[in-house]
Amino acid sequence: MNIFHQETIKAAKKLLISCKVSGLSIGSAESCTGGLLSGLLTSIPGSSLVFDRGFITYTNRSKHEMLGVSLKLLENKGAVSGEVAEMMAKGILDCTSVDLSIAITGIAGPGGGTKEKPVGLVFVAVERRNGVSTSESRIFRGNRDRVRLASVDLAISMLMDLV
Numbered sequence: 001m002n003i004f005h006q007e008t009i010k011a012a013k014k015l016l017i018s019c020k021v022s023g024l025s026i027g028s029a030e031s032c033t034g035g036l037l038s039g040l041l042t043s044i045p046g047s048s049l050v051f052d053r054g055f056i057t058y059t060n061r062s063k064h065e066m067l068g069v070s071l072k073l074l075e076n077k078g079a080v081s082g083e084v085a086e087m088m089a090k091g092i093l094d095c096t097s098v099d100l101s102i103a104i105t106g107i108a109g110p111g112g113g114t115k116e117k118p119v120g121l122v123f124v125a126v127e128r129r130n131g132v133s134t135s136e137s138r139i140f141r142g143n144r145d146r147v148r149l150a151s152v153d154l155a156i157s158m159l160m161d162l163v
Contacts, residue, residue: 004040004149011156012040018163019050019100024128026159027098028054029067029088031079032106032122037152052098057088067091067103080105080117082135085125093129100162101127102155108147122151126158134158 002009019026028037028051038054041047055066060079063069069087077083088103106122113119118139125135136158140150 002043003145004152008040008149008153008156009044011153011160013044015156015160015163016041016044016047016050018160020046022163024050024099024163025052025097026050026100026102027052027092027096028155029057029063029092029101029103030054031056031058031063031088031104032108033104033148033151033155034058036148037102037104037155040152040156053096055092063088063091066095068094078117080107080121080123082123082125082137085123086127086133086135089125089127089133089135093127099129100159102159104151104155106147106151108144108151110144120147122147122154124151124155124158126155126162128162132162134162 041051057063060074068091085103089101092101103125109119120140123137127133140147
C-alpha cells in the first residue's frame with residue numbers, strides 16, 4: 001500500500017526520468033515533511049540514478065549543523081520562513097555535489113501555528129547548481145497528513161519546473 005496518490009507517483013516518476021535524461025542529481029532537505037519526499041522518490045525503482053541524498057532537518061540545530069543555516073536567521077525569521085527554506089536549499093548545494101536541491105519547511109499542525117504563521121503554512125525552495133532558483137509559500141488546508149502530502153506534491157512540481 002502506498003500513501004501517495006497515483007498522480008503524485010506518476011509525477012515523481014516523470015521527474016526522475018527527466019532528471020536522468022538531463023544528467024541531473026537531486027538532494028533534499030525536509031523539515032515538516034520528515035522525509036516523505038525522499039521516501040516517495042526512493043520508492044521508485046531506479047531512483048538511485050538521480051536521487052543522491054536527503055537530509056531530515058527537523059530542528060533549528062540540525063538546519064544549522066547540517067546545512068549551514070545561520071542561527072541569527074533562524075532566530076530572526078524563524079524556521080518557517082522563505083529565507084530559511086532558501087538557505088536550506090543553498091546549504092545542500094554547498095555541502096554536496098548534487099545538481100538540484102529542494103528544501104521544505106512549514107507548520108504541519110495540528111498545533112504550532114500563530115496568526116502570522118498559521119497551521120498549514122509551508123515554504124519550499126528549489127535551487128539548481130547553475131544559479132537558477134525559485135521559492136514558494138502556500139497555506140494548505142486539512143490535517144497534518146494532508147499538509148505534508150500537499151507539500152510533497154508542490155515540491156515535485158517545483159523540481160520539475162527547474163529540470
